[in-house]
Amino acid sequence: MVGLLPAAWLAARTAGFLGGLGTNPIERLLIESGTIAMITLLSALGVTPLRRLTGLAAITRLRRMIGLLAFGYVTLHFLVWLGVDLFFDVSLILDDLTQRPYVMAGFAAWVILLLLASTSTDRAVRMLKRNWSRLHRLVYVAGVLAVIHVIWLTRADYREATIYALVLLVLLGSRLVWTVVQRRKVRGEPARNGVT
């Protein structure tokens, strides 16, 4: 339910409340929906590190929901671009997809999330067995593509892009550290000082 608050906030602004969307409302809608999508996607990537950090297994149950929420917001962002900004103009869509690298990166991230969302049911998990977790590791690629999307669309002020990149680096880096530590444990090697 908390995850739907950004949608409500955006809907209210689109309707002209809370200051509305300003002078260039479609551009603003694109930016805001993209920001929400990015934050939700990074949140989804934060679930596993948070569980490992806190040891709270219950957090894992949130993972699918936050993941689907991220897909929903990325889709909303995608639809604002496709249907509101470009008004389903095929030649403009093709222009964007062929001339603008940041659009290519963002589009690829959405395709990955579409694939992951459509294989997120219990049945799909059972059917794909071990391949399911392999497939769903693609979310890391989606995260990287999303950050690249922001870096490439940035005109000159990289503050926001830098924050996203750092958060992603920490979230993916923590997995790397975790994996290394686990392998050591399996091999029975003592962890070095400071790495436990």
Add this chain to the structure above:
Amino acid sequence: MLIRSRRVSEPKPSEITPEAIYHRRRDFMRAGLGIGAGMLLPPMAGARTALDFSPGAFGTDEKHTPYEDVTTYNNFYELGTGKADPARNADQLRTEPWSVRVDGACARPGNYALEDFLSPWALEERVYRLRCVEGWSMVIPWVGFELNKVLSQAEPTGSARYVAFETILDPDNLSGQRRPVLEWPYVEGLRLDEAMHPLTLLAVGLYGETLPNQNGAPLRLVVPWKYGFKSIKSIVRITFTEQEPPTAWNRAQPSEYGFYSNVNPDVAHPRWSQRTERRIGEFRRRPTLMFNGYADEVAQLYTGMDLKQHF
């Protein structure tokens, strides 16, 4: 075509001879006495002062972008990189005192107090389309005078081929200049014939009043057939050069922003569609016109040039 374009006429000799300036100045002052002294006071920082001007040679029937939008949705990185930042931080720009230096390859260089720089020239209103490289556009009633008047008065030497412009550098007050988003000060440039073109305007106002700080007070360039970033704001220096001068965005990202930066729907940009634009206030995108719709006036400046190469 939507523009009411009267044919471009060369500036009459009477517009540049000192005698005529002298007489017109007299008329100007006499008229001012009749209208009320308040109309003629020099622009004051932060205050919206009405200007005395006549209708100009170029206009358009298109709907003017509302004052509110023109003055709250700006790219002026000296006052912040967000669109609303310049209006919010407008008081960081100190416009008094203000002086303008004219130098470089010319016979009559000078350093003028703003009042002296402006006083010889009668103001006129020019309603121009403004096309930002970011894919949005506005229609703005500027108040100003043709740049060629100032340039002719300075008597450029035979070797002068370009005109360089510089924005105020004041990092102590302009918070945006304390971050290296662009190389400061902001610089721009035109080829001399572009700068002399009658469409090229030095603006001191919009909507009949002095420029708000966020729009480049007290003095800015308006080059309506080029992307908006060419129209440099808050000018302190105009220099005649022999070599092509550096320009701020070209320096930052040469593959994306060329020296010319003429509005051109056929030169794609890696960030924004240049084939279409969103006119502020409209829902659907509209096609972007070559030279922003000013092809009849300016296309001849570029005959024989490959504009895809010299973008």
